[in-house]
Amino acid sequence: MVGVAVLAAALLLRYAALEAGVFPLDCAGAAADGIGGLCAAKWLLVQSFLHQRLGWLSFVLGLAAFATRRRGLAWAGWGSGIAGLVLYSFDPAAIGALLSLLVLARAASQRRRGEEQPGEEPRDGLGVGGLG
Template sequence: MRRGGGIAGLVGVSAVVLAAVLLLRYAVLEAGAFPADCKPLFADGPEGLCLVKWALVQAFMQQRLGWVSLALGVVAFASGRRPAAWAGWLSGIAGLVLYSFDYAAVGAMLSLLVLARNGAQARGGKEQSRGEPRDGLRVEGFR
């Protein structure tokens, strides 16, 4: 995979994250793999799977995963930074599957815009001519 990532890299990494998050949701969370009798308070000392369950529930509360994706998407869109765009896109995929879709959708799309824009810039604009815009239209200057 080249430095820019490319469309194949974007699709490949996105598919792996999507598969992992779908597996987490349907094979673990909704299948009841975590114990149902966890102590209600973190101060009571949750152990093992109860601690993992508590951490996952905290990510869903107030759509925190979606807010993270939105914040990363805004940072990526405002600054054009690809690492923030990748993080916003991947956390957006996770948020869309894991109950935080309101904000995750916007964050994912802002991040995807940055990834697509930087991909077009990485190609060097080979589709465009190097002259003035009017050169391709054969328009003469006004006299």
């Protein structure tokens, strides 16, 4: 449900606001003068996908979640990855979302069958017998 909500919000932001022309076309005010209202929102949105920042955020969160197996990082990486895929940060966002999804799928699998016992071999869960 979280993924669907993030996807809907990102699609709404992209197609109903950014590409539909809701934001002003000319936001030429200087940063020293202060940027307010819709110009500030447009500036923040553009900054999120400029140089694929949203995608790189997803990549870093997904990599950290994969390395540490933290579900909180995985949820953040998954959400930012979905948003990054919609908001022009395809390559790093896809990798970050997939790494995060691996952590979330692993955690769900462990919850369903209980925590693994220490010393259990990976082949035991697959039903694969020994070679010898």
